[in-house]
Amino acid sequence: NAGVTQTPKFRILKIGQSMTLQCTQDMNHNYMYWYRQDPGMGLKLIYYSVGAGITDKGEVPNGYNVSRSTTEDFPLRLELAAPSQTSVYFCASRPVRVANTGELFFGEGSRLTVL
């Protein structure tokens, strides 16, 4: 199993551009998450999904959109990139609660810079 795979690993965007961060997992996990990691701020939840077709906002959803058309994929879209979105983005997944006691499986991260 590859686990959680994120692409791209690095990207530089200009202000106002759009892009999609891809996330896919091959563990058949129901739950998927997008976090952003800023120095000294920890990880902040952007969006999450408890299953295909279901998404919900986290702490910092403004400026982002997600979709969950399949169990495997959970892309994160930035419509109008702003410098405040410069960050490292992590995708994570976990199985259904009964079979798991809270462990999230993380991707390697995507470093995004908006200039």
Next chain:
Amino acid sequence: AQRVTQPEKLLSVFKGAPVELKCNYSYSGSPELFWYVQYSRQRLQLLLRHISRESIKGFTADLNKGETSFHLKKPFAQEEDSAMYYCAKETSGSRLTFGEGTQLTVNP
């Protein structure tokens, strides 16, 4: 709002010294708490969870409901323990709320 606080952004100790990384959380009747670790150039990964009452890589963490704390401890730090450590708490909707993180450096 659910909160997890790690008061120390940076912590530096010498090899062989004891280390304690502090974590406090907002009150919750039966919290589920975790420590995650991110080694250099590696993925963020689970280190330990309080319900398992386990010791991983020599680390332990005790839940203190009275003080709403879940500090991570190791009696003798090793250089390979240098990493970023995050305390996390399960919140509603199967989400995890993370603290700000503590960068631990173990000096030779």
